[in-house]
Amino acid sequence: MVFGNEFVLNGLLLLIPLFFFLRWSWARRRKALAQIGNIELLERLTVHVSREKQRARLVMIFFSVLFLILALARPQWGVKETTLVTKGRDIIIALDTSASMLAEDIQPNRMARAKHELERLIDRLQGDRVGLIVFAGEAFVQCPLTSDYTAAKMFLSEVDVGTVPVPGTSLDRAIDLARNKFVETERQYKVLILLTDGEQTTGDPMPAVEKAAAEGIQIYTIGIGSLSGVPIPIRDEKGQLVEWKKQKNGELVQSRLDEGMLLKIATATGGKYYHASADEFELNKIYEDIEQNRAEKTQRSLLTVQYEDRFQWFLLPAFILLMVETMLSDRKRIVVQEERAR
Numbered sequence: 001m002v003f004g005n006e007f008v009l010n011g012l013l014l015l016i017p018l019f020f021f022l023r024w025s026w027a028r029r030r031k032a033l034a035q036i037g038n039i040e041l042l043e044r045l046t047v048h049v050s051r052e053k054q055r056a057r058l059v060m061i062f063f064s065v066l067f068l069i070l071a072l073a074r075p076q077w078g079v080k081e082t083t084l085v086t087k088g089r090d091i092i093i094a095l096d097t098s099a100s101m102l103a104e105d106i107q108p109n110r111m112a113r114a115k116h117e118l119e120r121l122i123d124r125l126q127g128d129r130v131g132l133i134v135f136a137g138e139a140f141v142q143c144p145l146t147s148d149y150t151a152a153k154m155f156l157s158e159v160d161v162g163t164v165p166v167p168g169t170s171l172d173r174a175i176d177l178a179r180n181k182f183v184e185t186e187r188q189y190k191v192l193i194l195l196t197d198g199e200q201t202t203g204d205p206m207p208a209v210e211k212a213a214a215e216g217i218q219i220y221t222i223g224i225g226s227l228s229g230v231p232i233p234i235r236d237e238k239g240q241l242v243e244w245k246k247q248k249n250g251e252l253v254q255s256r257l258d259e260g261m262l263l264k265i266a267t268a269t270g271g272k273y274y275h276a277s278a279d280e281f282e283l284n285k286i287y288e289d290i291e292q293n294r295a296e297k298t299q300r301s302l303l304t305v306q307y308e309d310r311f312q313w314f315l316l317p318a319f320i321l322l323m324v325e326t327m328l329s330d331r332k333r334i335v336v337q338e339e340r341a342r
Contacts, residue, residue, distance in 0.1 A: 004074030004309065011069040018065060022058045053328055060325040067318035071311040078308045089128045089189040089290070090145055092181060093118060094174040096196035096224075097163045098136040099245060100255035103197065105230045106276070110197050111161050114224060114276075118156055118195075121283045122149050131181060134159055137168030137202060139177045169196060171205040171265070175219070179212050190217045191290055193283075194265070195276075197225035197255055205261070209268050219269040220286045221262035224276045229254030 003009060095118070101111040122130055130152050132143035142163070143155035174194065182190045192212070212219060231252055232245035245253045259275065266273040272289060274282035 001075055001077045004076055008073040015066060018062060022062060057325050057328055060321045064318045064321035067314045071315035071318060075310050076308060077310055089191060091128055091191045092131040092133060092178045093193045094133040094135055094178060097134045097161055098169050099161055100197050100232055101161050103225060103230050103232050103255050105226050110224050114195055115156055117283050119153050121287060122152055124287055132156055133174055133177055134163050135170060135174040136164040137166035137170050138164055139173040140164060168201040170202045172203045172208040175205060175208040175212055182217055192217055192219045194219055194221045195224060197257060209265050213269040217269060218271040219265055220271040221266045221273045222276050222282060223257045223259050223262050225255055225257040227257050229256035
């Protein structure tokens with residue numbers, strides 16, 4: 001036999017002072033009667049009072065407290081098989097907001113298309129929590145984990161190139177920030193979807209990736225953009241092309257996708273890498289893969305053995321003893337026999 005609330009068993013120590021209190025209470029009653037007069041005379045005058053019933057009531061109080069403490073400690077024995085069902089997942093989306101997301105190799109541009117596809121992904125979620133991180137040279141939480149999909153899409157609509165004012169592409173900061181947010185949750189199935197079109201420009205993402213893998217976080221990476229590189233347009237408020245983004249030396253900036261790094265990140269955490277094209281952003285495939293992985297994990301943990309609670313076996317006698325003690329009279333049952341007149 002085991003107990004679900006073992007600390008309650010410390011209450012058994014209360015039985016010691018309770019035992020001595022009940023004995024003291026009985027002795028005090030006898031002493032009080034002796035002070036009134038001769039004890040034998042008083043007992044003859046109170047012949048209808050049952051001393052045995054009085055003692056029995058004290059014993060019932062003692063054992064009812066004992067059984068009540070044992071019931072509160074949740075005694076358990078015997079085993080049963082139960083089915084564990086995963087109740088949703090935590091999915092964090094990390095979206096690159098660097099200037100290269102303005103490239104138009106995916107129409108109307110990478111950022112606008114990414115936001116559109118992410119809205120479609122959020123619409124497919126059922127019972128999952130979703131959060132949004134935006135990153136460039138730094139990473140920030142745009143939307144904390146929430147089950148309010150309308151709010152999540154509202155936060156997503158506010159994202160644009162330049163939301164994070166620090167230039168560059170820092171994958172490690174985005175992954176570390178997501179890790180911290182996952183730590184605050186209790187969900188077992190955690191997914192990070194990383195959408196980026198650029199190379200890592202600061203730091204090494206792999207230490208953060210290894211920590212995420214150790215914490216059970218799956219990272220799915222989506223590479224947006226061309227492998228050969230494309231220029232980045234700069235447009236005015238009317239949408240007219242002003243110039244192409246250039247480096248300080250005047251050389252044209254080319255946004256080039258680093259598939260090798262994104263594939264390495266996904267593989268290290270049990271996720272997958274997808275290359276987004278103008279026709280397909282692969283988010284549907286990612287969602288289907290997440291669903292399949294969750295089903296497999298749930299299937300592997302369907303049956304679990306648990307001890308059955310048996311507190312009722314102690315709670316019931318405690319209740320019965322208290323009821324009997326309350327209803328039990330101190331008076332003896334006197335049987336009077338009448339002789340019939342012959």
